[in-house]
Amino acid sequence: MIEIKQLSKSFNDGTEALKHIDVHFNEGELTCIIGPSGCGKTTLLKHINRLIAPTNGDIEISGSSILNQDIVELRRSIGYVIQQIGLFPHMTIAENISVVPRLLNWSKQKINDRVDEMLEMVNLEPEVFRNRYPLELSGGQQQRVGVARALVGDPDIILMDEPFSALDPISREQLQDQLKSLHKQLKKTIVFVTHDMDEALKIADRIVILRQGEVEQIGRPDEILQNPETDFVKSFIGEERMTRFMRQSHKTAKYFEDWFVMESHGQVKEVNADTGMDELTTLFVDQGYDSVEVIENDRSIGYLTKNTLLKALATERSE
Amino acid sequence: MPSFVNGFYKWGQEFIATVIDRRELIQTAFIEHLWLSFIAIFIACLISLPLGIWIARAKRMAEPMIGVTAVMQTIPSLALFGFLVPLIGIGTNTALIALTIYALLPIVRNTYTGISRVNPAMIEAASAMGMTSKQRLLRVEFPLALPFIMAGIRTATVLTVGVATLATFVGAGGLGDVIYRGLQAYNQHLILAGAIPVAILAIMFDFVLKYFEKKTTPKGIQIK
Numbered sequence: 001m002i003e004i005k006q007l008s009k010s011f012n013d014g015t016e017a018l019k020h021i022d023v024h025f026n027e028g029e030l031t032c033i034i035g036p037s038g039c040g041k042t043t044l045l046k047h048i049n050r051l052i053a054p055t056n057g058d059i060e061i062s063g064s065s066i067l068n069q070d071i072v073e074l075r076r077s078i079g080y081v082i083q084q085i086g087l088f089p090h091m092t093i094a095e096n097i098s099v100v101p102r103l104l105n106w107s108k109q110k111i112n113d114r115v116d117e118m119l120e121m122v123n124l125e126p127e128v129f130r131n132r133y134p135l136e137l138s139g140g141q142q143q144r145v146g147v148a149r150a151l152v153g154d155p156d157i158i159l160m161d162e163p164f165s166a167l168d169p170i171s172r173e174q175l176q177d178q179l180k181s182l183h184k185q186l187k188k189t190i191v192f193v194t195h196d197m198d199e200a201l202k203i204a205d206r207i208v209i210l211r212q213g214e215v216e217q218i219g220r221p222d223e224i225l226q227n228p229e230t231d232f233v234k235s236f237i238g239e240e241r242m243t244r245f246m247r248q249s250h251k252t253a254k255y256f257e258d259w260f261v262m263e264s265h266g267q268v269k270e271v272n273a274d275t276g277m278d279e280l281t282t283l284f285v286d287q288g289y290d291s292v293e294v295i296e297n298d299r300s301i302g303y304l305t306k307n308t309l310l311k312a313l314a315t316e317r318s319e
Numbered sequence: 320m321p322s323f324v325n326g327f328y329k330w331g332q333e334f335i336a337t338v339i340d341r342r343e344l345i346q347t348a349f350i351e352h353l354w355l356s357f358i359a360i361f362i363a364c365l366i367s368l369p370l371g372i373w374i375a376r377a378k379r380m381a382e383p384m385i386g387v388t389a390v391m392q393t394i395p396s397l398a399l400f401g402f403l404v405p406l407i408g409i410g411t412n413t414a415l416i417a418l419t420i421y422a423l424l425p426i427v428r429n430t431y432t433g434i435s436r437v438n439p440a441m442i443e444a445a446s447a448m449g450m451t452s453k454q455r456l457l458r459v460e461f462p463l464a465l466p467f468i469m470a471g472i473r474t475a476t477v478l479t480v481g482v483a484t485l486a487t488f489v490g491a492g493g494l495g496d497v498i499y500r501g502l503q504a505y506n507q508h509l510i511l512a513g514a515i516p517v518a519i520l521a522i523m524f525d526f527v528l529k530y531f532e533k534k535t536t537p538k539g540i541q542i543k
């Protein structure tokens with residue numbers, strides 16, 4: 001769908017923000033671009049709607065270069081949501097959402113219907129919110145409007161630049177969940193920039209890891225969790241995150257029966273079949289065991305290793 | 320009755336008598352003054368608004384442009400009228416040019432500031448929606464800058480109403496006529512009969528513009 005080819009960007013001050021980036025964003029997928037601050041995420045994203053022009057390389061959408069496309073048309077076909085939200089304070093919520101439809105001279109009736117439809121889609125009651133002003137809304141509500149505004153013209157592509165990172169944890173979780181279900185429902189191609197690995201793991205179909213303007217690794221969340229290709233990726237994901245990921249699950253050792261192996265290696269510890277994830281994590285991560293022997297009714301039913309458990313969990317969450 | 324109350328009473332009677340006696344002069348001067356100020360402000364707006372918007376876009380021009388208007392403002396007003404006479408002669412045009420020059424700075428500066436301080440996130444959002452630069456100006460930047468611009472116009476207006484008293488020296492009339500005649504005749508009643516309407520006019524303009532400023536401030540911004 002979106003093909004970035006050998007993209008390089010040097011700013012006027014000499015900053016090399018992107019270096020020969022080759023990456024594609026699949027149609028209908030939600031791809032997260034992740035990396036530490038200043039690694040070029042925003043710069044990469046803004047190339048897609050031509051807010052930034054490349055120094056070298058090309059960007060293609062559906063097979064044709066965007067660089068000689070009409071810029072207004074291109075931007076109208078791409079939704080854009082930013083961290084600072086960027087709602088216009090002098091316009092009501094309905095006016096904010098309908099900026100582009102009004103520029104396109106849609107009929108009043110069509111605009112009103114579409115605005116209400118959009119508000120409902122992002123779980124804001126039209127009767128309550130239509131005529132309010134942005135400053136009367138909470139951060140989370142404002143960003144919902146931001147998402148509604150990006151979706152109003154039914155674009156195929158949506159670009160989101162750390163849209164939830166300024167929100168409180170509860171709103172953030174809610175919006176992540178809603179984005180996920182919206183994405184399932186609408187099947188848009190979404191490129192989502194974040195610096196938060198947990199967020200990426202939670203919502204992404206694919207993850208692109210950037211480091212100092214270069215692609216470090218691309219893969220599905222479970223692939224990246226299981227096979228971090230470089231030390232940078234490893235440390236970026238962090239054992240701590242793996243731990244949290246493991247602890248979140250409410251499974252017991254017995255649940256992973258299919259993944260049991262018949263022989264052990266390294267340091268082994270005997271555990272009961274109903275041992276929870278908490279204790280397993282403690283054994284694997286904190287106490288350094290490599291595998292556990294699972295006992296049910298005084299009988300050994302197999303070994304669970306640290307690596308297979310990680311794999312199992314990764315597969316689990318992608319289903 | 321104490322003598323100062325008596326004196327004040329007598330003084331008031333004389334003042335009112337003067338106003339009634341000279342009411343035609345005062346009335347004409349008042350209307351002249353109003354028009355001079357109004358037209359000068361109007362022309363100043365026509366020049367300053369586009370100029371302010373332009374330098375907000377072409378930032379390199381901002382410093383020199385604001386500098387030039389600031390320098391013009393520092394010329395003593397009497398001297399400016401004096402400079403213009405040998406160039407343009409006397410008359411209403413001379414007065415209007417001088418008054419317009421005075422009104423430029425506050426409007427240019429506030430327009431520039433108002434447009435420049437529009438949140439960059441807003442500009443980015445507008446551009447990303449595919450707004451052309453003109454659409455962005457009309458729908459986003461200008462409405463958001465409007466309270467600032469109106470404040471600039473208000474400052475310029477009060478200033479102009481004051482300076483317009485000097486129009487009399489280039490034969491352009493206005494309430495300065497009344498004051499000048501009062502000065503020449505050592506008639507303090509007449510001086511005040513000219514000065515008080517200037518103040519009233521300034522307050523009137525200020526009041527009307529304040530109302531417009533309120534009206535034009537987008538509702539969403541007032542909520543803060």
Ligand SMILES: Nc1ncnc2c1ncn2[C@@H]1O[C@H](COP(=O)(O)OP(=O)(O)O)[C@@H](O)[C@H]1O
Binds near residue numbers: 013037038044
């Ligand atoms: N307009 C600009 N001019 C010069 N340097 C810039 C500009 N925008 C970004 N940069 C630099 O480019 C690098 C990447 O920036 P950015 O894409 O914003 O990073 P991220 O979004 O990953 O935090 C940073 O070093 C940043 O300082």
Ligand SMILES: [Mg+2]
Binds near residue numbers: 041042043
């Ligand atoms: Mg960024």
